Amino acid sequence: MRASFFRLACSLAVLSSPAWAATEIVVATVNNEHMIEMQRLTPHFERANPDIRVRWVTLEEAGLRQRVATDVARGATRYDVVTIGMYETQVWARKGWLRPIEPPPAYDVDDLLPAIRAGLSVDGRLYAAPFYGESSMLYYRRDLAARAGISFGERPTWREVRAAAERLNDPAAGVHGICLRGKPGWGDNMALLLTMVNGFGGQWFDMAWRPQLETRPWREAVTLYVELLQRWGPPGSAANSYNELLTLFRAGRCAIWVDATIAAGFVSDPAGSSVAGRVGFTQAPYAVTTKGANWLWAWSLAVPTSSRHPQPARRFVTWATSKEYTALVARERGWAAVPTGTRRSTYANPAFQRVAGHFAAAEKKAIDSVDPGDSTLPRSPYQGVQYAAIPEFQTIGVAVGQQIAAALTGRTTVEQALRASQAAADREMRAGGYYGN
Incomplete structure (x- = not known):
């Protein structure tokens, strides 16, 4: 009994000591409204994943592209998650600069719009997860x-x-x-x-x-x-x-x-x-x-091969591009504010249709029409x-x-x-x- 108590006390001491800390991942993203909203909602992710902390680097579009491209090409370890599009996904995945996303079954990859999924896949593997898609x-x-x-x-x-x-x-x-x-x-x-x-x-x-x-x-x-x-x-x-x-x-x-x-x-x-x-x-x-x-475009989240924390990075990417994240935005801001252009389930949702029906059909038709x-x-x-x-x-x-x-x-x-x-x-x-x- 005394030995068990001693082991428990030692474990608690390690967890509460300054040496134990959550893993910090660095996310580089673009300064548009949907991404800023994702930053605001990040505490929800951190509460559900207390072993991970997220630090943001937010840049305007041209600056983001230049800095991220330079870092990824050099194999720098500055960023664990990068915001990229279909162009970078196609080119960088073939160069071996990105890790496959490999989301769990509950993520429901088949729910992604076909044109968006295809644009972010190479040889049938998803190398970036769409945060929002657009035509x-x-x-x-x-x-x-x-x-x-x-x-x-x-x-x-x-x-x-x-x-x-x-x-x-x-x-x-x-x-x-x-x-x-x-x-x-x-x-x-x-x-x-x-x-x-x-x-x-x-x-x-x-x-x-x-x-x-x-x-x-x-x-x-x-x-x-x-x-x-x-x-x-x-x-x-x-x-x-x-x-x-x-x-x-x-x-x-x-x-x-x-x-x-x-x-x-x-x-x-x-x-x-x-x-x-x-x-x-x-x-x-x-x-x-x-x-x-x-x-056709999708601002997407990817994990470079140079990331020092690929598993926590993948967990964040999965969370931020999931059905559950869409539902979280809907609860916090309303269905009119959810990121669109990625999932069939969003367009099929009656609550989304009630607030977005006047433009949702045109938006989805535009995305589906592109080859x-x-x-x-x-x-x-x-x-x-x-x-x-x-x-x-x-x-x-x-x-x-x-x-x-x-x-x-x-x-x-x-x-x-x-x-x-x-x-x-x-x-x-x-x-x-x-x-x-």
């Missing part, structure tokens, strides 16, 4: 459109969008005809622009991997893009990406906005949106083809809609995004920007050994 759609002010006698079909053309932007532009009322991403970056201005290029019948590379940036579809798409923002967009568009445009739209400053479907819940929430109840939703515009007119393996009118050798899943793409996308921003601000012409972009892409592809001289 793109057109948002418009129904009240302003009705007043002007404008109606949008289920999927308008870019010609119709141009005409509507011109008519709805109202400087006296502080309403811009259209808002689009202008900030340079492969995930910023290029995410939107590539869907425009696809819709005009263009592509990044032909079947011989040669860049196609001086072709007619690119010229037409970029010319229209520059015209829309220069004539009817907000001043300083070259500094605007998702967060800035969400703020403008919710404040009633944009008549039309083409961007991520994930914004639908935010623009519909009366607590944060002055235009809630007055927003219409359609599929993303097209020109000559609907192939690739909608992008990253067949997203261009001419055949292409790459996977991806608004990106090409090859290591060289990130450098190419950044360089082209900068050239497009220069054309938008008038520092160069569209023709000059595309000529410089073609040269930059050609240089990277030759260096990568895709073709010779």
Whole structure:
């Protein structure tokens, strides 16, 4: 009896001593509203997992991509969980930089939307878990459109969008005809622009991997893009990406906005949106083809192979992307605030349908319509809609995004920007050994 008591006392002393401490995992993420909400709810995870503490590193999108990519490529141990998208998942998993997620059966992998699951899997294994998924759609002010006698079909053309932007532009009322991403970056201005290029019948590379940036579809798409923002967009568009445009739209400053479907819940929430109840939703515009007119993305959580604490990291990833986390957000903030675009069960939930039915169908239709393996009118050798899943793409996308921003601000012409972009892409592809001289 005395020996048993002694062993128990020793065990308690070890657990309460300064030498025993919870494992700290570091999570790197992007500074958007859903991720900030995840940080706020993290104490729920820590109470259920008292042996784990979570420390956050929160960055804006371009900074996150640059820092995480550098650390993961070098095998640094700074982060245990990283927030990445489909592009990084496809490329990094093949390089051996990510650990498979391997969630428990209760996670219900089969509940994930097929397009989202496929985009985050390599050789049938899940290498990142989707926190929220998205395609793109057109948002418009129904009240302003009705007043002007404008109606949008289920999927308008870019010609119709141009005409509507011109008519709805109202400087006296502080309403811009259209808002689009202008900030340079492969995930910023290029995410939107590539869907425009696809819709005009263009592509990044032909079947011989040669860049196609001086072709007619690119010229037409970029010319229209520059015209829309220069004539009817907000001043300083070259500094605007998702967060800035969400703020403008919710404040009633944009008549039309083409961007991520994930914004639908935010623009519909009366607590944060002055235009809630007055927003219409359609599929993303097209020109000559609907192939690739909608992008496909998922902000996801992954565990790099360099993580010092992979098992606690996996437990956090599983929690943050689970059905239970969705239910937690619904209890804390309401069903309108849950992250969407990932699970069948969310869209099938009657409580979600009651608050999100006006946009949920359009959102899910956009996601389900995308095929990253067949997203261009001419055949292409790459996977991806608004990106090409090859290591060289990130450098190419950044360089082209900068050239497009220069054309938008008038520092160069569209023709000059595309000529410089073609040269930059050609240089990277030759260096990568895709073709010779």
